[in-house]
Amino acid sequence: MNGAIKAKHQRLVLVIVALVALIGAGLLAAWALRNQASYFYLPAQIASAPPEPGRAVRLGGMVEAGSLKKEADGITLSFVVGDDKARVPVRFAGIAPDLFKEGSGVVAEGRMGPDGTFVADNLLAKHDEKYVPREMKDMTEAQARQTVEETR
């Protein structure tokens, strides 16, 4: 009986040690990958260490409100992608996804042009984690709550 308990404890300790080592290795790997595993660069990263022109990179951030313009040729869009630290002008000729709009997230695939403008050849819309019904979009949170209460 005593021997059985001992073996059980031994196995438990062994498994715990193995798990701690494993989790440590996983965390170290995740930490080492923190740049490589990111899907895009933030505007601040592009501004502080600009990738050489012509290298394919992705830029992700918010489409700055009021910056979206359609150029004279009718298909080229120009806008500014920013975060709270930096802003990068972007040019894109093509069809943008439905959810692409000012004040919303975007991931632009392309390369830095020689003039410091990011030339995108594909745009992906990135939405945030908020899910709001159409009917409630213009309401404040308190109004929305009240509406939900009333319809209950």
Place this chain on the structure above:
Amino acid sequence: MHGYANPARFLRLAKLLTAPLLIGGGLLAVAVLAWALAAAPAERLQGDSVKILFVHVPTAWLAMGGWSAIAIASLSELVWRHPLAGVAARAVALPGAVFAALCLATGSLWGRPAWGTWWVWDGRLTSMLVLLFLYLAYIALADAATRDGQGQSRIPAIFGLVGAVNIPIIHYSVLWWNSLHQPPSITAGKSEMAAPFLIGLMASTLAFSLLFGGVVLARMRAILADTQAEARLRRRAMNAADV
């Protein structure tokens, strides 16, 4: 828990629960999905495509929960030699793989209208695909171990524990790394999801969980019956050889 180490007692309980779980989960799933299609509100930006949420999110949670269950079962198999742990882990693997595949498929269908792409290699999508491959590997490994006879269940159990490293990676992928996938909408005590979406999501998660549980119990019963039939056949063969 060791009260249910006795397979006979476990089987009685499992037999009682299987049908109610499957029928209850099925009915609730049909009701929630019918509500989602017919009556759930459109999202302010995404419109009607947001309704994929009611399948995509529960399948993602259950695929991750399934591997967590495999990890816990593997731990009790390795440390306490619980006789049903290996059976439970094997039973979870198949529905877990199906749910991971459903999560990836619905996510792809959702990504096209919402993001403008079927697939990207960002942290969340890649780690979820790895989870599907882990499930397939686990199924192959557990089957091979069962064919090789008794005492081999330790190898899939070790694999089940090692694979669990991927679960926190899936969860934190959207927080550690820039990704196209958005961060979680529901965090401890806080939801960025409006009430109709949140309530629908909770109901469909309950429905899919009941179905998952029912399938796991049914599969555990099938695996136990298989083992029993095999043992009986072996005994008969040995008796025949004696005569």
